[in-house]
Amino acid sequence: MEHLTIKDIARLCETSVSTVSRVLNNHPDVSETMRTKVLEIMRENHFVPNNSARSLVIRESDLIAVVVRGLTNPFFSMLIKTMEYAIDAYGYAMALHQISSSEDELKAAAQLEREKRLKGIILLGGRFNYSPMEVAAINVPFVCCTYTNTFGALDETRYSSVAIDDMAEARRAVEYLIENGHRKIGALIERTDGGSISQLRYEGYIGALEKGRLKPDNSLVACAGSFEMADAYTATKALLERSNPTSLFAISDSMAIAAIKAAADSGIKVPDQLSIIAIDGLEQSKYCVPTLTTLEQPADDLARRSVDILAGLLGAEIENTHVFMETRLREGGSVIELLKPNDP
Amino acid sequence: MEHLTIKDIARLCETSVSTVSRVLNNHPDVSETMRTKVLEIMRENHFVPNNSARSLVIRESDLIAVVVRGLTNPFFSMLIKTMEYAIDAYGYAMALHQISSSEDELKAAAQLEREKRLKGIILLGGRFNYSPMEVAAINVPFVCCTYTNTFGALDETRYSSVAIDDMAEARRAVEYLIENGHRKIGALIERTDGGSISQLRYEGYIGALEKGRLKPDNSLVACAGSFEMADAYTATKALLERSNPTSLFAISDSMAIAAIKAAADSGIKVPDQLSIIAIDGLEQSKYCVPTLTTLEQPADDLARRSVDILAGLLGAEIENTHVFMETRLREGGSVIELLKPNDP
Numbered sequence: 001m002e003h004l005t006i007k008d009i010a011r012l013c014e015t016s017v018s019t020v021s022r023v024l025n026n027h028p029d030v031s032e033t034m035r036t037k038v039l040e041i042m043r044e045n046h047f048v049p050n051n052s053a054r055s056l057v058i059r060e061s062d063l064i065a066v067v068v069r070g071l072t073n074p075f076f077s078m079l080i081k082t083m084e085y086a087i088d089a090y091g092y093a094m095a096l097h098q099i100s101s102s103e104d105e106l107k108a109a110a111q112l113e114r115e116k117r118l119k120g121i122i123l124l125g126g127r128f129n130y131s132p133m134e135v136a137a138i139n140v141p142f143v144c145c146t147y148t149n150t151f152g153a154l155d156e157t158r159y160s161s162v163a164i165d166d167m168a169e170a171r172r173a174v175e176y177l178i179e180n181g182h183r184k185i186g187a188l189i190e191r192t193d194g195g196s197i198s199q200l201r202y203e204g205y206i207g208a209l210e211k212g213r214l215k216p217d218n219s220l221v222a223c224a225g226s227f228e229m230a231d232a233y234t235a236t237k238a239l240l241e242r243s244n245p246t247s248l249f250a251i252s253d254s255m256a257i258a259a260i261k262a263a264a265d266s267g268i269k270v271p272d273q274l275s276i277i278a279i280d281g282l283e284q285s286k287y288c289v290p291t292l293t294t295l296e297q298p299a300d301d302l303a304r305r306s307v308d309i310l311a312g313l314l315g316a317e318i319e320n321t322h323v324f325m326e327t328r329l330r331e332g333g334s335v336i337e338l339l340k341p342n343d344p
Numbered sequence: 345m346e347h348l349t350i351k352d353i354a355r356l357c358e359t360s361v362s363t364v365s366r367v368l369n370n371h372p373d374v375s376e377t378m379r380t381k382v383l384e385i386m387r388e389n390h391f392v393p394n395n396s397a398r399s400l401v402i403r404e405s406d407l408i409a410v411v412v413r414g415l416t417n418p419f420f421s422m423l424i425k426t427m428e429y430a431i432d433a434y435g436y437a438m439a440l441h442q443i444s445s446s447e448d449e450l451k452a453a454a455q456l457e458r459e460k461r462l463k464g465i466i467l468l469g470g471r472f473n474y475s476p477m478e479v480a481a482i483n484v485p486f487v488c489c490t491y492t493n494t495f496g497a498l499d500e501t502r503y504s505s506v507a508i509d510d511m512a513e514a515r516r517a518v519e520y521l522i523e524n525g526h527r528k529i530g531a532l533i534e535r536t537d538g539g540s541i542s543q544l545r546y547e548g549y550i551g552a553l554e555k556g557r558l559k560p561d562n563s564l565v566a567c568a569g570s571f572e573m574a575d576a577y578t579a580t581k582a583l584l585e586r587s588n589p590t591s592l593f594a595i596s597d598s599m600a601i602a603a604i605k606a607a608a609d610s611g612i613k614v615p616d617q618l619s620i621i622a623i624d625g626l627e628q629s630k631y632c633v634p635t636l637t638t639l640e641q642p643a644d645d646l647a648r649r650s651v652d653i654l655a656g657l658l659g660a661e662i663e664n665t666h667v668f669m670e671t672r673l674r675e676g677g678s679v680i681e682l683l684k685p686n687d688p
Contacts (some may be wrong), residue, residue: 342593
């Protein structure tokens with residue numbers, strides 16, 4: 001039997017070589033009639049394209065996976081759309097995969113890579129403590145978006161990251177309370193340890209207190225155990241029962257919104273009796289009463305830069321890169337000045 | 345040249361027929377070494393599996409696409425996770441595709457179908473006015489989740505739907521205000537027409553007024569032009585400047601949250617001077633001050649039932665089906681009783 005070329009198939013189908021090529025590459029821009037005809041004739045003639053059977057079986061894809069940890073995190077919703085546009089603009093397609101906060105993003109990414117033959121991965125939210133062994137299962141470039149490997153043992157050249165400096169930004173939030181005359185400052189966090197974003201922001205809180213010569217006091221720290229509003233509400237209620245801070249630093253906007261509710265239900269007025277500041281800058285925190293004062297993360301820039309870096313890595317134009325971005329203070333009505341230090 | 349079978353390939357690779365089959369089907373459960381070896385030997389021998397070249401080129405997938413319209417709609421976030429679990433449980437994989445409210449879900453679905461060879465589609469959010477011509481581009485079963493074709497000309501046998509009865513539920517919300525003694529009842533909607541969910545809920549509002557022998561008054565209707573909180577805020581502010589309703593029906597929880605904020609900023613106390621009720625049952629509306637009274641949609645049931653129906657259609661066990669589900673009144677603190685009709 002003669003070994004046919006793609007030109008022979010095109011001739012037999014009375015079509016162009018490029019149409020046959022589009023069928024082989026499963027390109028959408030071919031009519032169903034022509035697709036069927038080309039495949040029919042290929043089959044009848046036992047055609048195998050000369051660039052190997054492999055390209056037929058395992059189709060090369062241009063997929064970039066975005067693994068989102070924490071499905072209902074409203075902050076992440078803001079980033080996903082920007083990522084999709086940016087990924088499209090680079091000529092790739094986005095495969096969105098959402099996992100719950102209890103699942104492991106590295107395992108999910110490794111499994112996706114096995115199943116989908118990805119070009120690269122963006123991890124939107126994740127742990128700060130990866131080990132080299134854990135990431136060995138990832139064989140494509142990946143970017144950690146909104147976090148970096150602060151508590152891990154990963155070589156900087158092994159991954160990329162785009163995030164805010166969580167500890168520095170938390171310190172900045174608490175310093176804002178201190179500048180406004182607050183001395184008894186509570187913290188609403190998930191936990192104090194665990195190599196998490198909560199630990200980093202808690203350490204920023206402690207750092208600001210120490211810099212302001214204020215003694216850290218455990219009874220002022222509310223550990224919610226999660227980022228859920230229900231848990232933040234309960235933890236704040238307990239905090240307000242056992243102590244009387246004049247202000248509260250919450251590690252996320254949605255936790256702060258729950259804290260405002262807990263204060264209201266405890267008969268404590270925000271900001272008159274309790275000032276509250278947070279980090280995130282969610283749309284919804286503009287509509288709580290009072291409007292939340294918060295450090296707004298550069299959501300669009302975080303998303304776009306993550307895609308830029310991944311595209312650069314895939315084009316072999318850059319090496320793995322680590323970027324810290326700054327927040328912007330969005331003043332609402334949830335913080336009042338107690339007394340002005342350094343008043344003239 | 346002899347025409348080889350899959351058994352011949354297995355023998356040449358010194359492996360089992362099922363391993364070769366797994367390679368052909370691109371199953372992940374094959375070592376990379378074996379996969380490479382099998383493909384190598386297939387290529388050397390110009391192997392074409394006898395079940396047609398087509399299955400090689402256009403791989404049959406088990407993908408169900410979920411097209412989500414309105415990326416940052418927090419109500420939809422609640423449904424997506426449930427859908428993913430249910431789709432997995434049926435042995436399919438979910439391809440999540442998010443589009444903005446300005447994009448057309450049918451066009452997006454048709455394009456996805458061309459690109460990905462889907463088994464079926466769930467449209468999460470969409471228009472109520474499809475024409476037969478528009479859906480002609482969709483060649484697989486599809487389920488409209490959270491809406492149905494009220495304003496369209498589509499044959500019921502052409503699609504499936506799982507939704508609440510928007511008009512009836514809106515009527516129920518407004519009747520609740522009437523039962524609580526309210527006579528001057530405003531509405532916060534997107535628009536009064538356009539074949540949208542907003543039109544349906546607006547018509548339910550009008551229906552309840554008429555049933556309660558209350559005269560509809562255009563000056564009590566705030567058209568925000570979108571479902572965005574910013575637009576809902578502005579529209580409510582204008583409403584409260586031009587009239588003084590004792591209560592307000594908002595067509596969504598997030599619009600109601602913005603309305604509470606607008607009232608507060610206008611110096612109007614909720615619920616003392618203005619009662620507010622909505623439809624949705626978002627997590628976040630439990631944490632506004634006061635807690636929102638709302639008709640909670642059965643989010644989990646809507647999601648699960650949509651997947652059940654699609655799986656039934658794919659298994660040819662059922663015909664296209666249409667289901668209305670009921671909401672549940674979640675009493676918060678945003679509605680007060682003005683005077684009790686029928687008091688003993």
